[in-house]
Amino acid sequence: MTSRRLHSHRMLGLVDWQLLVLFIGLFIVNHALQETGLPAQAIAILAGLGMDLHDPGPLFVASAVLSNLVSNVPAVMLLLPAATDPLSGPVLALSSTLAGNLLIVSSIANIIVVQTAAQHGVRIDWHAQARVGIPVTLTTLAIAALWLGLLQG
Numbered sequence: 331m332t333s334r335r336l337h338s339h340r341m342l343g344l345v346d347w348q349l350l351v352l353f354i355g356l357f358i359v360n361h362a363l364q365e366t367g368l369p370a371q372a373i374a375i376l377a378g379l380g381m382d383l384h385d386p387g388p389l390f391v392a393s394a395v396l397s398n399l400v401s402n403v404p405a406v407m408l409l410l411p412a413a414t415d416p417l418s419g420p421v422l423a424l425s426s427t428l429a430g431n432l433l434i435v436s437s438i439a440n441i442i443v444v445q446t447a448a449q450h451g452v453r454i455d456w457h458a459q460a461r462v463g464i465p466v467t468l469t470t471l472a473i474a475a476l477w478l479g480l481l482q483g
Contacts, residue, residue, distance in 0.1 A: 349442065356438075360407045369408050383412035386478060390425045394471055397429035398436045405429075417478065424474045432467040434459045 363369060373383050381388045389412060396405035406426050413422055430437030434444055434456060444454045 352438070356404060357407075360404055363408070364411075370411060373412050383409065384414050386415050386417040386421045386482060389413065389415070389418060390421050390475060390478065393422055393425035394429040397426045398432050401435060402426040402430040402437045417481065421478060424478070425471065428467060428470045428474055431463045431470070432460075433463060436463075436467075 376383060376388070376392070381392070383389045383392050389409065392412075393405055393409055396408065399405075400408070403426075406422050409422060413419065415421075430440065434440045434454075440459070444459075447454050
C-alpha cells in the first residue's frame with residue numbers, strides 16, 4: 331500500500347474480493363458453529379462410540395472424511411479442539427491436505443484452480459477431477475497412514 335510504483339487503488343483492484351469474502355464467511359460460520367457446542371458434542375459422541383479423536387488414528391480418519399464434507403480448512407478448524415496428541419499437528423496437516431485432492435469441493439484451493447482455469451478457457455469438471463483425485467487421494471492417504479503408524483510405533 332506504500333509502494334510508489336503501484337498506486338493503492340490499482341493494488342486494491344488486484345485483490346480477489348470474492349475469495350476474501352469467502353474466507354471471512356468461512357471463519358465466521360466456523361466460529362458460530364463452535365459457539366453452539368455441536369462440534370464438542372460430536373467429538374464426545376464419537377469418543378463414546380470408540381472413536382476418540384484425541385488419538386491420532388481416529389483423528390486422521392475424521393479429518394479425511396470431514397475434509398470432503400465441509401472442505402479441508404473448515405475441517406481442521408472444527409477438529410482443532412480434539413488435537414491434543416503430539417502427533418495431532420502432522421496428522422491434521424497430512425490427512426486434510428491429502429484428502430483435499432479427492433473432489434473439487436474438498437479444498438478451497440481446488441475451487442480456485444478450477445475457477446482460474448475456466449477464466450483461461452480450460453474446463454475442469456467433477457468427473458475429470460474425480461478420475462485423478464480419487465486414486466491419488468486414496469494412495470497418498472494410505473501411505474501417510476502407514477508412515478504415521480510407524481511413527482506411533
